[in-house]
Structures are given as structure tokens and as C-alpha cells.
Amino acid sequence: TRPPATLLFIFGGSGDLNQRKLSPALYNLFLDGWMPEKFAIVGLGRTAYSDEKFRKHLYDGIQEFSRRKGEQNGHWKEFSQHVGYLQMDGEDEAAYSKIADKVKEVEEQFGEHPNVIFYLAVAPQLVPDIAVKLGKLNLCKDTIYTRIVVEKPFGHDLKSAHELNALLTSMFAEDQIYRIDHYLGKETVQNILALRFANALFEPIWNRNYIDHIQITNAETVGVEGRGGYYEQSGALRDMVQNHILQLICMIAMDAPVNFEANEIRNKKVDVLNALRKITRDEVHAYAVRGQYSEGWMKGDKVKGYRQEEKVAPQSPTETFAAIKFYIDNWRWQDVPIYVRTGKHLHDKTTIITVQFKQAPHYAFPPEAAETWRPNRLTISIQPKTDIRLRFQAKRPGQTMTLSPVDMIFNYEDAYDGHEPEAYETLLLDVMEGNPTQFMRADQVESAWKVVMPIIEAWEQRPPVDFPNYSPGSWGPEDAEALIARDGRNWVTLP
Ligand code: BG6
Numbered sequence: 001t002r003p004p005a006t007l008l009f010i011f012g013g014s015g016d017l018n019q020r021k022l023s024p025a026l027y028n029l030f031l032d033g034w035m036p037e038k039f040a041i042v043g044l045g046r047t048a049y050s051d052e053k054f055r056k057h058l059y060d061g062i063q064e065f066s067r068r069k070g071e072q073n074g075h076w077k078e079f080s081q082h083v084g085y086l087q088m089d090g091e092d093e094a095a096y097s098k099i100a101d102k103v104k105e106v107e108e109q110f111g112e113h114p115n116v117i118f119y120l121a122v123a124p125q126l127v128p129d130i131a132v133k134l135g136k137l138n139l140c141k142d143t144i145y146t147r148i149v150v151e152k153p154f155g156h157d158l159k160s161a162h163e164l165n166a167l168l169t170s171m172f173a174e175d176q177i178y179r180i181d182h183y184l185g186k187e188t189v190q191n192i193l194a195l196r197f198a199n200a201l202f203e204p205i206w207n208r209n210y211i212d213h214i215q216i217t218n219a220e221t222v223g224v225e226g227r228g229g230y231y232e233q234s235g236a237l238r239d240m241v242q243n244h245i246l247q248l249i250c251m252i253a254m255d256a257p258v259n260f261e262a263n264e265i266r267n268k269k270v271d272v273l274n275a276l277r278k279i280t281r282d283e284v285h286a287y288a289v290r291g292q293y294s295e296g297w298m299k300g301d302k303v304k305g306y307r308q309e310e311k312v313a314p315q316s317p318t319e320t321f322a323a324i325k326f327y328i329d330n331w332r333w334q335d336v337p338i339y340v341r342t343g344k345h346l347h348d349k350t351t352i353i354t355v356q357f358k359q360a361p362h363y364a365f366p367p368e369a370a371e372t373w374r375p376n377r378l379t380i381s382i383q384p385k386t387d388i389r390l391r392f393q394a395k396r397p398g399q400t401m402t403l404s405p406v407d408m409i410f411n412y413e414d415a416y417d418g419h420e421p422e423a424y425e426t427l428l429l430d431v432m433e434g435n436p437t438q439f440m441r442a443d444q445v446e447s448a449w450k451v452v453m454p455i456i457e458a459w460e461q462r463p464p465v466d467f468p469n470y471s472p473g474s475w476g477p478e479d480a481e482a483l484i485a486r487d488g489r490n491w492v493t494l495p
Pocket of ligand 1: 152
């Protein structure tokens, strides 16, 4: 069933996020029959736009960024009739009455009170001010109908995240607040729960008795792409690890939920975050490695070093790469390392999770049977490849007992014909339906900050001496190899 009547306001309506992600997502939901029967989308911003011009701006975004482009048999025209623009200065309190007026107008048009959603697609420093001004509107006191969506970064550290939570929860009920982590909207990420908890096969061996270690590689080939101003304040740890990667760890490591209630799932994830080992600042060097890309070549193209990027300081200490070894101190995971690495301008664009099992306990075959005897490994490819493969030993056909590893593969493209929805489609539909399961609760965000704070502090205290320390197109600094090699293991990449 479709969500109830909805009025969606997008602060930062003329901005990048709306053009690249939100509007394409809403349009795709519309094409797939998921938009409410009655809906209106209103872009808000300082820039002057007529409705027509604004629609054109969004249409250009669809053409460039959507998984489905173009008119689609006149559907864009139909969709765009629901889209309008309201010029307003978010800093001007008086202007907020325009919003209240708009709600009344749409209510009359719909003949019912719609859900009202405020999507804050704006720079993080603008969020508190807008939230406070919105919070003063009567309609925001309506905890059933009114919701607010907040993008990352959610705070800059534990303290500021806590302050932001305090501010938001003083104006809105927790149920009204949707903190987005777009990784949680990815099909392949949501499928981790299905894989683990809809099958009897994996869960019994999903623990320290059978699993040797877990790895997450989240690599990008792009650099900071003109976002130097933002990235200087962030770095890989804040940009990727505190949110996306810790959420992936939660999905992989959480205990089985009792049901699919939003808070049940989120409680199980918070348990993981709380159990993640808080290392001390002095120990950080043994657990974490940072890197920054130099100038160099990517697939034949010359690329700038990070320090030469726009709005980046010439001696910038900001990391564009991070590799960390985590431990989860609980009964299930004690002593099982979770190695993660993420970075810009790396060799490949790929996000994969590998679960490596222990060696079989006894080897009964003749020694010559297995030159390449490998432990079982489950690899979950999140993107851009979307598959799950299980590696096991097989007998090579022939007159000798020779073993070699083979893969059993589940591949999205072969298994399903449809196109997978994009993360923002799934998450926007969740907001319209009022389902916060895949959104970050206040305590989740803060627990995640607690995990990375010692690393942030240690790195700030000791500026890097070897930056830049990796070439574009590589897999990051040598120290990242050493981090895992020390334990007799190595990073896994897809063939
Ligand atoms: C964003 C980060 O949250 O995630 C970006 O700010 C990063 O720096 C992006 O490029 C990666 O998202 P995806 O979906 O392409 O893996």
C-alpha cells in the first residue's frame, strides 16, 4: 500500500543533494507506484526560482543522475505537477509563516491533513537554526503527522552530536526525527539481515568458534571532488567510519532480533556499538592507520594530491584513508578482529564484507592433495558488484585427489530481473510510511561517536609526519598492509 497523503518540504531545495539524489529517488518511487496518491513536494531556498524553472532544474538532475531518465511516457510531466518552489531565507524567522500557510493550502487541496516532512538537505551548520525555527511552528508539535529528516554529518564529535541531539529532542519527539545514514537504505546492506536471520544455516556458525576474522573494504576511486571545504573538517574517519562502516559492522555482528520492530532492531545494533572496544589514545597506533593521497595517476589520468585540492590547506593533516582493527568485547565475538579500510583515490570502487572462517579442524587428505587449501570464506559484495559468494574446497575432476577452492555465487543480476531501488528511494519511502527502523536513533549516533573518539583525539594530538603517504590508484599506505599482516592475515580484494 502507498503511504498516506504527504507534503514534503526540502530545505536546500536548489542544492546538490536534492538534484542528484532526492528528486531522482522521489521520481523513481512515483514511476514504481510508491508515491502517495496525494502528495506535494516543495523546494525551499534562497535562490529565486519559478515553479517551472525549479522543475526544469530537477529534470536536468534526473537526466544526469537517475537510474531512469527522461519523460517516461509523460510521467515526468505528471510528477512535476506535484512539485513547487517557495523562496525563503531559512534564517529569517518571519519567513516560516510561509510554511504554515503552505500546509493550510495543501490541506484544503487534499481535503485532509497530510503528513508533513521537513527534509534538511543543507550544510550541517545550518541545521540547528532551522530546527529551532521549525520547532516553534505549531504543526511541529504534532508528533504523529510531522517529521524531520537530518542528513549526516551528525555532529563533528561526541560532544557536538550530543548537543545536536539535545537541541533536536527539545523541539521534536525522537519518533519524529529521522537521521539518515544512506548505507542502511542499500539493498545489499538490508539483505544482510535476511541472509543471517531468514536462514538456519549461518547463524549457528556466526561466532568466535567458527569465524577467524571479518573484513570490510570500502574503497572509492574518486578523490574529494571539489568538496575540500567540507572534507578538511571531516576526513575519512568522520566521513565514512563513524557512520557507514560502523553501521555495516552492526549489521554483520548484531544478535538476532526478536521481531522487526524499529526499536528492537536498533537496540540490537546499539548493543554492538556499546561492545566495540574503546581503545585508549595511547593504543591507537596499534589499531589504526591513516593515509593521505599524493598526486599521481589514476587509469592514465593525472590527479592532484589531496593537499593541492581546492580549499585544502597546503600542509593539511586530514586523512583520506583509514584502516582500523576493531574488536567486539562480548561472548559472540571475543578475540575476532574486524579489519576495516576506506579511502579516496584507491585502486577500485568497491565495498565488500568478508567473513573468513577457521580452518577445518583436521586434514585427512594426502599432503599433495591441496597446494591451495583455503579456509571457507563468505564474501558479501555491497557495491558496485552485488553478489554473495561462499568459497569452499572441491575435488578437481581427475584421477588424483586434488583440492582447490571454488565459489558458490548468488548474483542479484541473475536472480532478479528488476532494477534495485536506490538507497534514497527506500529511505524516503520509509520516512513517508513512518518507519524509522533504518534510521539512526540518538543513542546510536552517540555510541558510534564514542567508538571513534579516541582515534580522532590521538590523531589530532599527533599530526601525521609522513603525509602524503599513498599514491592514487593504490590500496592505501603500506602501514595498512602491515596492520593486518602483523596478525598473519591479508586484505581481500575481489578478482
Ligand atoms: C558519503 C560521503 O556519505 O558517502 C562521501 O560523504 C562518499 O565522501 C559517499 O563518497 C559514498 O557513498 P556511496 O553510496 O557511493 O558508497
